Amino acid sequence: MALAQIETDLALKYSFKLYKITYTSITPSGESTILSGAVFVPVTTAALPLFSFQHGTQAKRNEVVSNKFLFLYEGITGGIGASLGYVSCIPDYLGMGDSQLTQAYLDNKTSAATVVDIILATREFCSKNNIILNNKNFIGGYSQGGYVTMAAQKSIEEDYSDKITLTASAPMAGPFDMENMFNGLLASGEYSSPGLPAFLLYAYNTYYKIADLSAIFASPYAAKINGLFNGSKTIGEINPELTTDLKLLFTPSFFTNFLENKNSALWTAVKQNEVLTWTPKSPILLLHSKADGTVPYANSEKAAEYFKSKGFNKVTLMPLDGLDHIQAAVPATLAMFAWFQTY
Structure with a gap:
């Protein structure tokens, strides 16, 4: 199959083994916490590349790869990665899998x-x-995994380049332009999946008060929210359980005191969590559908x-x-793998 300028005929070569791992990470306040994830290992004695895949939005704690392995899209992705010859790790995220905290x-x-x-833990494993x-x-x-991938690339290149040499990154269909997306979403008044903005506000309120x-x-x-x-x-x-009319989902004072006040605690949190704030070093492939009504294509265009504009042309x-x-x-995802295969 050909997708735009990438040929996506992929040769699956290896059987693989599945493992659940736990590892130490941090909470938004910087406290140490234990997270879980899955590792897919090709059955071969060859030296292998490492691949970390970040899944999309999931609010149910046990709907993760470390629990269901191949029964989820991201589990199938891990399996394809391993069959192609990548040691594939998939983090559950804070608040998912074994973690009992609120998802950040x-x-x-x-x-x-x-x-x-999880990359460092997989290397140790x-x-x-x-x-x-x-x-x-x-x-x-x-x-969500596209956003997480972008955040990870920034962190790896700025703070962990001595431990992780990043070959390439594919952040796909993520909310990279948080401020403009939030403005557009709430200005429209209607949203078909109200659980998503509600989830974001619940999480930010949990950790940013x-x-x-x-x-x-x-x-x-x-x-109902808790x-x-x-x-x-x-x-x-x-x-x-919610309403698609955001004017009814949120209070009038919320629109006045938080959305219209760019100095509010909400906007401070949104701006603090923007990911378009650095100049990358490793090649990036942005894949996004122009017909995406959940996370608009404009996010990838802006990225x-x-x-x-920062002089990064890769x-x-x-x-x-x-x-x-x-x-x-x-x-x-298939196009992502085909692109990775060129490195």
Whole structure:
């Protein structure tokens, strides 16, 4: 199959073994915490590249690869990666899998640490189990995972270049331009998946103490929020419990005191978690559908424009046409692997 300028005929060569690992990372406050993840290891004695894949938004704690392995999209991605010859690791994230904390949804530093730490933990796992790694390291992710991948690349290049040499990165269909996306979302008044902005505000309020939930969410939704985001429900189960009319989901005072006040605690948190704040060093492939109504294509356009404005030209923006956010995930992922194979 050919996708735009990338040929996506992939030769799956290896059987693989699956492992669950736990490792130490950090919370948004910098405290040490234990996270879980999965590692897919090709059955071969050859020296292998390492690949970390970051999954999209999931609110239900046990809906993770370390628990269900190949029964999720990201698990299949890990399996394809291993079959192609990559030692593939997939972090569950803070608040997912074994972690009982609130998920730090779209939190820059925590997202980055999750990836850096699972890469280092996977290296240690390989060393202890006589699995040989070469010096190539790849990262990729879709949706929330695209944002997490971008945050991880920034952290690796700025703070961990002595420990991790990044070969290439594929942040796909992520909310890279947080401020403009948030402005556009709430200005539109309607959103088909209200669980997503609600999840972001719940997470930011948990870790940045923006306001009492009743000052953010209108009745009757304020009373439901803690129960919706306690790790027991998927976004698909949460959406029907809310309203797609954001003017009814959030309080009038929230719009006045927080959205319109660019000095509010909310905007301080949003700006603190922007990822378009550095000049990359490693090649980047941005894959995004122009028909994406969940995370608009403009996010990837802005990322490409920003990086090029900083003099970084090793960024490629590849549009996919006619696919919604969910439909684009598989072809984007196959194109990511085909691109990785060129390195």
